[in-house]
Amino acid sequence: MLRRLPPCLRRALLASSSTPAPRRGVRIQEPVRSPLWRLCSSAPPPPPPSTRKDALHTPGRGSAASSSLNPAEVAHFNSFAETWWDTEGPFKPLHVMNPTRLSFIRSILCKHFRRDPNSSKPLEGLKVIDVGCAAGILSEPLARMGATVTGIDAADECIKIARVHAASDPLTASIEYFCTTAEDLVKENKQFDAVICLEVIEHVDNPSEFCESLSALTVPNGATVISTINRSIRAFATMIVALEYIFHWIPKGTHHWSKLVTPDELVLMLEKASVYVQEMAGIGYNPWRGNFSMSDDTSVNYFAYGIKKVETPQA
Numbered sequence: 001m002l003r004r005l006p007p008c009l010r011r012a013l014l015a016s017s018s019t020p021a022p023r024r025g026v027r028i029q030e031p032v033r034s035p036l037w038r039l040c041s042s043a044p045p046p047p048p049p050s051t052r053k054d055a056l057h058t059p060g061r062g063s064a065a066s067s068s069l070n071p072a073e074v075a076h077f078n079s080f081a082e083t084w085w086d087t088e089g090p091f092k093p094l095h096v097m098n099p100t101r102l103s104f105i106r107s108i109l110c111k112h113f114r115r116d117p118n119s120s121k122p123l124e125g126l127k128v129i130d131v132g133c134a135a136g137i138l139s140e141p142l143a144r145m146g147a148t149v150t151g152i153d154a155a156d157e158c159i160k161i162a163r164v165h166a167a168s169d170p171l172t173a174s175i176e177y178f179c180t181t182a183e184d185l186v187k188e189n190k191q192f193d194a195v196i197c198l199e200v201i202e203h204v205d206n207p208s209e210f211c212e213s214l215s216a217l218t219v220p221n222g223a224t225v226i227s228t229i230n231r232s233i234r235a236f237a238t239m240i241v242a243l244e245y246i247f248h249w250i251p252k253g254t255h256h257w258s259k260l261v262t263p264d265e266l267v268l269m270l271e272k273a274s275v276y277v278q279e280m281a282g283i284g285y286n287p288w289r290g291n292f293s294m295s296d297d298t299s300v301n302y303f304a305y306g307i308k309k310v311e312t313p314q315a
């Protein structure tokens, strides 16, 4: 794959990939200002990587919660709704990633809820919500693992496809799909044993408040699992420059540097929302094997799993 890149970009990618992998844990490398945008004229330039502007904003007590919904992002995903289940379509990377991330989630949830990972339905009886479920490529396998699944997404076209697709199989027909946002569901006082939110936080406005909503949807001592893209030079080079603008594996304009969240920022936002991160892991693509695997390297795509804790007043 590297041979097909322009020599200057190849050098830059090789240089960035020689960065030592951070150990699994919550202390991750600081973001680095990237000059890579110059190498790809149509790719947007990454701005200075201080903190994500809206990431650590905490609303004052009593202030009205703002919406996580970014209409342009939702319109973008609506425009691709019909292609979600095409394993060779614009979401091919997520389809290829799916078995790896599902087995990670299965093992995390089995550990958290003390379930037998070898059981055919290890999540039986657990209420799980898939926030930003799109057309249900994650919701459906979670339902097959026995979970009682709710899927929500702000993109109505995606929800329509999700409903039709799930209805065609008795094992997934019980999934409840709603076109809504996490914060609107919070207003209905809904709570779930596990809140799963994969590849969504980089597409929302007010990620800190979004984390508050994810926490509010999680029962005390429940599990919250998030995956996203790091705001690092490697992520910019691979996820934006290479995958969107060179190989066209992901539609152009899907990811915006300024909306990416670093692992440190995510840990802080979750902690403010009373979700304490227990484990972080990276997920990376092996171009020679054509598959993804989990690792300690969180510099591009990563997962955070946390427990929602609620302080009980002292007697």
Ligand SMILES: C[S@@+](CC[C@H](N)C(=O)[O-])C[C@H]1O[C@@H](n2cnc3c(N)ncnc32)[C@H](O)[C@@H]1O
Pocket: 068, 069, 070, 073, 074, 077, 078, 094, 131, 132, 133, 134, 135, 137, 138, 152, 153, 154, 155, 158, 180, 181, 182, 197, 198, 199, 200, 203, 204, 205
């Ligand atoms: C990249 S897709 C991820 C789909 C799925 N979670 C997965 O990983 O396969 C992001 C999804 O998040 C949805 N989304 C974006 N902003 C949202 C918001 N504020 N509330 C709910 N869903 C949102 C989009 O409509 C889109 O379907």
Ligand SMILES: [Mg+2]
Pocket: 199, 200, 202, 254, 255
């Ligand atoms: Mg994304």
